[in-house]
Amino acid sequence: MSAGRRVFSSLNITFLGTASAQPSSTRNHSSLALRLGGDVWLFDCGEATQHQIQKSTVRMGKIEKIFITHTHGDHIFGLLPLLASRLNGAGGVAEGVDDPRAQLSDFSNPFEIYGPLGTRAYVRNGLTYSHTLLGSPYVVHELRFPSDPPDGDFTSLPLHASESPHGRNISQSDGVWPSVYEDDAVSVSAAPILHSVPCVGYVVTESPVPGKMDPKKYIPAIKRTKTPMSVMSRLQQGESVELADGTVLRGPPRKPGRKLVILGDTYDPSPIAGLAYRPDLLVHEATNSHLPELDVNTKAEDTFEIVEARAKSRGHSTPQKAGAFAARIGAKKLVLNHFSSRGKDHYDSHRGTSWERISRRNRVCS
Structure with missing residues:
Protein backbone atom coordinates (compact mmCIF):
# COMPACT_ATOMS: atom_id res chain seq x y z
CA MET A 1 0.00 0.00 0.00
CA LEU A 87 -29.92 12.07 -2.04
CA ASN A 88 -32.05 15.21 -2.08
CA GLY A 89 -35.25 13.51 -3.13
CA ALA A 90 -38.53 15.16 -3.99
CA GLY A 91 -41.92 14.32 -5.48
CA GLY A 92 -42.81 14.74 -9.13
CA VAL A 93 -43.11 18.18 -10.75
CA ALA A 94 -46.09 19.74 -12.48
CA GLU A 95 -46.99 18.50 -15.95
CA GLY A 96 -44.92 20.04 -18.70
CA VAL A 97 -42.09 21.06 -16.35
CA ASP A 98 -38.80 19.25 -16.71
CA ASP A 99 -36.94 18.32 -13.55
CA PRO A 100 -33.23 17.81 -14.28
CA ARG A 101 -32.95 15.35 -11.42
CA ALA A 102 -35.17 12.92 -13.32
CA GLN A 103 -32.54 12.55 -16.07
CA LEU A 104 -29.30 11.81 -14.29
CA SER A 105 -26.49 10.76 -16.58
CA ASP A 106 -23.40 10.64 -14.33
CA PHE A 107 -23.41 7.33 -12.47
CA SER A 108 -19.67 7.32 -11.77
CA ASN A 109 -19.99 7.65 -7.99
CA PRO A 110 -23.40 6.34 -6.89
CA PHE A 111 -24.63 5.85 -3.34
CA GLU A 112 -24.21 2.12 -2.67
CA ILE A 113 -26.73 -0.31 -1.19
CA TYR A 114 -25.94 -3.97 -0.56
CA GLY A 115 -28.45 -6.66 0.35
CA PRO A 116 -29.99 -10.00 -0.56
CA LEU A 117 -32.33 -10.65 -3.48
CA GLY A 118 -35.34 -8.36 -3.20
CA THR A 119 -33.43 -5.29 -2.06
CA ARG A 120 -33.20 -3.89 -5.60
CA ALA A 121 -36.87 -4.49 -6.32
CA TYR A 122 -37.93 -2.94 -3.01
CA VAL A 123 -35.97 0.25 -3.66
CA ARG A 124 -36.91 0.56 -7.34
CA ASN A 125 -40.60 -0.13 -6.82
CA GLY A 126 -40.85 2.13 -3.77
CA LEU A 127 -39.21 5.09 -5.50
CA THR A 128 -41.22 4.56 -8.69
CA TYR A 129 -44.66 4.23 -7.13
CA SER A 130 -44.08 7.09 -4.69
CA HIS A 131 -42.99 9.27 -7.66
CA THR A 132 -39.76 10.07 -5.83
CA LEU A 133 -37.00 11.80 -7.79
CA LEU A 134 -33.45 11.80 -6.46
CA GLY A 135 -30.81 14.43 -6.94
CA SER A 136 -27.96 11.92 -7.01
CA PRO A 137 -27.61 8.35 -8.28
CA TYR A 138 -27.76 5.14 -6.31
CA VAL A 139 -26.87 1.53 -7.07
CA VAL A 140 -28.02 -1.76 -5.52
CA HIS A 141 -25.68 -4.75 -5.36
CA GLU A 142 -27.36 -8.02 -4.42
CA LEU A 143 -25.75 -10.94 -2.61
CA ARG A 144 -27.23 -13.93 -4.39
CA PHE A 145 -27.86 -17.28 -2.70
CA PRO A 146 -27.48 -20.51 -4.71
CA SER A 147 -31.25 -21.05 -4.37
CA ASP A 148 -32.07 -17.66 -5.91
CA PRO A 149 -33.47 -17.56 -9.46
CA PRO A 150 -30.58 -17.27 -11.96
CA ASP A 151 -32.23 -14.35 -13.76
CA GLY A 152 -34.29 -11.35 -12.73
CA ASP A 153 -34.54 -9.31 -9.56
CA PHE A 154 -38.20 -9.67 -8.51
CA THR A 155 -39.42 -6.67 -10.51
CA SER A 156 -40.44 -6.02 -14.10
CA LEU A 157 -40.13 -2.27 -13.71
CA PRO A 158 -37.36 -0.54 -15.71
CA LEU A 159 -34.46 1.11 -13.94
CA HIS A 160 -35.45 4.11 -11.86
CA ALA A 161 -34.19 7.38 -13.33
CA SER A 162 -31.67 7.68 -10.49
CA GLU A 163 -30.60 4.03 -10.47
CA SER A 164 -27.19 3.11 -11.82
CA PRO A 165 -27.33 0.26 -14.35
CA HIS A 166 -24.12 -1.16 -12.90
CA GLY A 167 -25.58 -2.99 -9.93
CA ARG A 168 -23.79 -6.30 -9.39
CA ASN A 169 -25.24 -9.71 -8.57
CA ILE A 170 -22.59 -11.13 -6.28
CA SER A 171 -22.36 -14.93 -6.31
CA PRO A 210 1.75 0.18 10.35
CA GLY A 211 3.59 -1.51 13.18
CA LYS A 212 5.12 0.33 16.13
CA MET A 213 8.20 2.24 15.01
CA ASP A 214 11.28 3.16 17.05
CA PRO A 215 12.91 6.17 15.29
CA LYS A 216 16.17 5.62 17.21
CA LYS A 217 16.67 2.45 15.22
CA TYR A 218 16.81 4.32 11.90
CA ILE A 219 17.94 7.93 12.48
CA PRO A 220 21.70 7.30 12.97
CA ALA A 221 22.05 5.48 9.63
CA ILE A 222 19.92 8.06 7.85
CA LYS A 223 22.02 10.93 9.18
CA ARG A 224 25.32 9.12 8.50
CA THR A 225 24.47 8.71 4.80
CA LYS A 226 22.87 12.16 4.58
CA THR A 227 19.64 10.57 3.37
CA PRO A 228 16.58 12.88 3.52
CA MET A 229 14.57 12.31 6.67
CA SER A 230 11.48 12.03 4.47
CA VAL A 231 12.30 8.30 4.06
CA MET A 232 10.95 7.86 7.60
CA SER A 233 7.42 8.02 6.20
CA ARG A 234 8.18 5.07 3.91
CA LEU A 235 9.71 3.11 6.76
CA GLN A 236 6.64 3.82 8.89
CA GLN A 237 4.54 2.10 6.22
CA GLY A 238 6.67 -1.02 6.49
CA GLU A 239 8.67 -0.44 3.30
CA SER A 240 12.39 -1.07 2.79
CA VAL A 241 14.74 1.80 1.97
CA GLU A 242 18.25 1.46 0.49
CA LEU A 243 20.66 4.14 1.66
CA ALA A 244 23.52 5.65 -0.37
CA ASP A 245 26.09 3.24 1.11
CA GLY A 246 23.99 0.20 0.22
CA THR A 247 22.55 -0.25 3.71
CA VAL A 248 18.95 -1.47 3.59
CA LEU A 249 16.60 -0.33 6.33
CA ARG A 250 13.37 -2.25 6.77
CA GLY A 251 10.37 -0.69 8.41
CA PRO A 252 8.44 -2.53 11.15
CA PRO A 253 6.14 -5.25 9.82
CA ARG A 254 2.50 -4.34 9.51
Missing part, protein backbone atom coordinates in the same frame (compact mmCIF):
# COMPACT_ATOMS: atom_id res chain seq x y z
CA SER A 2 1.13 3.53 -0.65
CA ALA A 3 2.06 5.85 2.16
CA GLY A 4 -1.00 7.97 1.47
CA ARG A 5 -3.67 5.34 2.04
CA ARG A 6 -6.39 5.95 4.61
CA VAL A 7 -5.72 4.89 8.19
CA PHE A 8 -8.48 5.13 10.80
CA SER A 9 -7.46 6.24 14.27
CA SER A 10 -10.67 4.75 15.62
CA LEU A 11 -13.78 3.01 14.41
CA ASN A 12 -17.04 4.11 16.02
CA ILE A 13 -20.35 2.28 16.17
CA THR A 14 -23.63 4.02 16.94
CA PHE A 15 -26.66 1.85 17.67
CA LEU A 16 -29.55 3.77 16.11
CA GLY A 17 -32.09 1.05 16.83
CA THR A 18 -32.03 -2.21 18.78
CA ALA A 19 -35.69 -3.30 18.81
CA SER A 20 -37.07 -6.45 17.20
CA ALA A 21 -40.43 -6.74 15.40
CA GLN A 22 -42.08 -3.65 16.91
CA PRO A 23 -40.44 -0.43 18.12
CA SER A 24 -41.09 0.65 21.68
CA SER A 25 -41.17 4.03 23.35
CA THR A 26 -37.46 3.67 24.09
CA ARG A 27 -36.14 1.47 21.25
CA ASN A 28 -36.14 2.11 17.53
CA HIS A 29 -36.11 -0.48 14.78
CA SER A 30 -32.81 -2.06 13.76
CA SER A 31 -30.01 0.11 12.43
CA LEU A 32 -26.33 0.48 13.21
CA ALA A 33 -23.96 3.20 11.99
CA LEU A 34 -20.26 2.43 11.55
CA ARG A 35 -18.01 5.47 11.30
CA LEU A 36 -14.71 4.91 9.50
CA GLY A 37 -12.85 8.17 9.69
CA GLY A 38 -15.13 10.67 7.94
CA ASP A 39 -17.34 8.09 6.23
CA VAL A 40 -20.43 6.41 7.65
CA TRP A 41 -21.84 3.02 6.69
CA LEU A 42 -25.25 1.85 7.89
CA PHE A 43 -26.09 -1.75 8.61
CA ASP A 44 -29.87 -2.18 8.25
CA CYS A 45 -32.26 0.71 8.13
CA GLY A 46 -35.46 0.11 10.06
CA GLU A 47 -38.39 2.48 10.32
CA ALA A 48 -37.53 6.01 11.50
CA THR A 49 -33.79 5.52 11.26
CA GLN A 50 -33.38 9.07 9.96
CA HIS A 51 -35.13 10.37 13.09
CA GLN A 52 -32.57 8.55 15.21
CA ILE A 53 -29.76 10.01 13.11
CA GLN A 54 -31.05 13.50 13.88
CA LYS A 55 -30.79 12.71 17.59
CA SER A 56 -27.28 11.29 17.30
CA THR A 57 -23.86 12.57 16.31
CA VAL A 58 -24.04 10.71 12.98
CA ARG A 59 -24.17 13.12 10.03
CA MET A 60 -26.62 12.24 7.26
CA GLY A 61 -24.38 13.69 4.56
CA LYS A 62 -21.51 11.39 5.55
CA ILE A 63 -23.46 8.17 4.90
CA GLU A 64 -21.91 6.48 1.86
CA LYS A 65 -23.16 2.89 1.96
CA ILE A 66 -25.97 0.82 3.43
CA PHE A 67 -25.68 -2.92 4.05
CA ILE A 68 -28.98 -4.78 4.49
CA THR A 69 -28.93 -8.12 6.31
CA HIS A 70 -32.40 -9.26 5.23
CA THR A 71 -35.63 -7.82 3.90
CA HIS A 72 -37.89 -8.12 6.95
CA GLY A 73 -39.65 -4.81 7.52
CA ASP A 74 -38.03 -4.04 10.86
CA HIS A 75 -34.69 -3.97 9.05
CA ILE A 76 -35.61 -2.19 5.80
CA PHE A 77 -38.72 0.01 6.19
CA GLY A 78 -36.60 3.11 6.84
CA LEU A 79 -34.47 2.71 3.72
CA LEU A 80 -36.57 4.66 1.21
CA PRO A 81 -37.16 7.78 3.31
CA LEU A 82 -33.51 7.89 4.33
CA LEU A 83 -32.46 7.47 0.71
CA ALA A 84 -34.72 10.35 -0.34
CA SER A 85 -33.28 12.60 2.38
CA ARG A 86 -29.67 11.63 1.75
CA GLN A 172 -21.08 -17.10 -3.48
CA SER A 173 -17.76 -18.87 -3.50
CA ASP A 174 -17.49 -21.93 -1.22
CA GLY A 175 -20.67 -20.91 0.56
CA VAL A 176 -19.66 -17.31 1.37
CA TRP A 177 -19.24 -13.94 -0.32
CA PRO A 178 -15.49 -13.38 0.19
CA SER A 179 -15.33 -9.97 -1.51
CA VAL A 180 -18.42 -7.79 -1.21
CA TYR A 181 -16.48 -4.52 -1.11
CA GLU A 182 -12.81 -3.59 -0.86
CA ASP A 183 -10.64 -0.49 -0.99
CA ASP A 184 -7.12 0.23 0.25
CA ALA A 185 -8.24 0.68 3.86
CA VAL A 186 -11.05 -1.79 4.53
CA SER A 187 -12.83 -4.80 3.07
CA VAL A 188 -16.24 -6.38 3.55
CA SER A 189 -17.00 -10.06 3.25
CA ALA A 190 -20.24 -11.84 4.10
CA ALA A 191 -21.86 -15.22 4.66
CA PRO A 192 -25.38 -16.56 5.05
CA ILE A 193 -26.67 -17.01 8.59
CA LEU A 194 -29.69 -19.10 9.53
CA HIS A 195 -32.98 -17.24 10.07
CA SER A 196 -36.57 -17.65 8.92
CA VAL A 197 -35.75 -15.92 5.61
CA PRO A 198 -32.49 -15.50 3.64
CA CYS A 199 -30.20 -13.47 5.89
CA VAL A 200 -26.63 -12.20 5.76
CA GLY A 201 -23.90 -11.49 8.27
CA TYR A 202 -21.15 -9.01 7.38
CA VAL A 203 -17.47 -8.99 8.32
CA VAL A 204 -15.65 -5.66 8.10
CA THR A 205 -11.86 -6.01 8.16
CA GLU A 206 -9.39 -3.16 8.30
CA SER A 207 -6.32 -3.55 6.11
CA PRO A 208 -3.01 -4.25 7.90
CA VAL A 209 -1.78 -1.12 9.67
CA LYS A 255 0.08 -5.77 12.04
CA PRO A 256 -3.46 -7.01 11.37
CA GLY A 257 -6.20 -4.41 11.26
CA ARG A 258 -9.35 -4.49 13.35
CA LYS A 259 -12.22 -6.84 12.54
CA LEU A 260 -15.93 -6.32 13.14
CA VAL A 261 -18.67 -8.92 12.68
CA ILE A 262 -22.20 -7.54 12.31
CA LEU A 263 -24.91 -10.18 12.13
CA GLY A 264 -28.52 -9.97 11.08
CA ASP A 265 -31.27 -12.01 12.72
CA THR A 266 -30.23 -15.60 13.32
CA TYR A 267 -30.81 -18.71 15.38
CA ASP A 268 -27.49 -20.16 14.17
CA PRO A 269 -24.70 -18.10 12.52
CA SER A 270 -22.42 -21.12 12.01
CA PRO A 271 -21.94 -20.56 8.24
CA ILE A 272 -20.05 -17.31 8.95
CA ALA A 273 -17.77 -18.78 11.62
CA GLY A 274 -14.79 -19.17 9.28
CA LEU A 275 -14.89 -15.57 8.05
CA ALA A 276 -15.66 -14.24 11.53
CA TYR A 277 -12.78 -15.88 13.43
CA ARG A 278 -11.25 -13.76 16.21
CA PRO A 279 -13.00 -10.41 15.66
CA ASP A 280 -12.43 -7.38 17.85
CA LEU A 281 -16.19 -6.95 18.07
CA LEU A 282 -19.17 -9.24 17.43
CA VAL A 283 -22.68 -7.74 17.22
CA HIS A 284 -25.17 -10.56 17.73
CA GLU A 285 -28.93 -10.53 18.22
CA ALA A 286 -30.52 -11.70 21.47
CA THR A 287 -34.22 -11.34 20.77
CA ASN A 288 -35.53 -13.53 23.57
CA SER A 289 -34.35 -14.13 27.13
CA HIS A 290 -35.68 -15.99 30.15
CA LEU A 291 -35.91 -13.06 32.55
CA PRO A 292 -38.97 -13.62 34.74
CA GLU A 293 -37.92 -10.84 37.09
CA LEU A 294 -38.13 -8.32 34.21
CA ASP A 295 -40.72 -9.80 31.84
CA VAL A 296 -44.14 -9.63 33.49
CA ASN A 297 -45.54 -11.79 30.68
CA THR A 298 -43.35 -14.75 31.58
CA LYS A 299 -45.49 -17.85 31.96
CA ALA A 300 -45.19 -19.90 35.12
CA GLU A 301 -44.19 -22.99 33.14
CA ASP A 302 -41.51 -21.16 31.14
CA THR A 303 -37.94 -22.31 31.58
CA PHE A 304 -34.68 -21.27 29.96
CA GLU A 305 -34.90 -24.28 27.64
CA ILE A 306 -38.48 -23.47 26.61
CA VAL A 307 -37.62 -19.84 25.86
CA GLU A 308 -34.58 -20.87 23.82
CA ALA A 309 -36.60 -23.40 21.82
CA ARG A 310 -39.29 -20.78 21.18
CA ALA A 311 -36.67 -18.27 20.01
CA LYS A 312 -35.13 -20.81 17.63
CA SER A 313 -38.53 -21.74 16.19
CA ARG A 314 -38.94 -18.09 15.19
CA GLY A 315 -35.41 -17.78 13.80
CA HIS A 316 -33.89 -15.94 16.76
CA SER A 317 -31.32 -16.26 19.53
CA THR A 318 -30.89 -15.80 23.26
CA PRO A 319 -27.95 -14.16 25.06
CA GLN A 320 -26.61 -17.62 25.91
CA LYS A 321 -26.56 -18.66 22.25
CA ALA A 322 -24.85 -15.40 21.32
CA GLY A 323 -22.26 -15.92 24.05
CA ALA A 324 -21.58 -19.48 22.91
CA PHE A 325 -20.95 -18.30 19.35
CA ALA A 326 -18.73 -15.46 20.57
CA ALA A 327 -16.63 -17.99 22.50
CA ARG A 328 -16.53 -20.34 19.50
CA ILE A 329 -15.01 -17.71 17.20
CA GLY A 330 -12.83 -16.08 19.87
CA ALA A 331 -14.54 -12.69 19.82
CA LYS A 332 -12.75 -10.11 21.97
CA LYS A 333 -15.99 -8.32 22.71
CA LEU A 334 -19.69 -9.17 22.26
CA VAL A 335 -22.49 -6.63 21.97
CA LEU A 336 -26.10 -7.82 22.02
CA ASN A 337 -28.95 -6.14 20.14
CA HIS A 338 -32.40 -6.79 18.60
CA PHE A 339 -34.35 -7.11 21.84
CA SER A 340 -37.95 -8.21 22.20
CA SER A 341 -40.43 -5.60 23.40
CA ARG A 342 -41.54 -8.04 26.13
CA GLY A 343 -38.68 -7.05 28.42
CA LYS A 344 -38.50 -3.73 30.22
CA ASP A 345 -36.06 -1.31 28.61
CA HIS A 346 -33.27 -0.18 30.91
CA TYR A 347 -31.71 2.11 28.34
CA ASP A 348 -33.59 5.03 26.84
CA SER A 349 -32.39 5.39 23.25
CA HIS A 350 -34.16 8.72 22.91
CA ARG A 351 -31.86 10.26 25.50
CA GLY A 352 -28.69 9.25 23.73
CA THR A 353 -27.44 6.60 21.39
CA SER A 354 -25.27 3.75 22.56
CA TRP A 355 -21.82 3.71 21.01
CA GLU A 356 -18.64 1.70 21.03
CA ARG A 357 -15.19 2.94 20.06
CA ILE A 358 -12.98 0.19 18.75
CA SER A 359 -9.50 1.27 19.79
CA ARG A 360 -6.36 0.16 18.00
CA ARG A 361 -4.31 0.64 21.15
CA ASN A 362 -5.92 -2.11 23.25
CA ARG A 363 -7.64 -3.92 20.40
CA VAL A 364 -10.99 -4.01 22.18
CA CYS A 365 -13.88 -1.62 22.63
CA SER A 366 -13.47 1.05 25.24
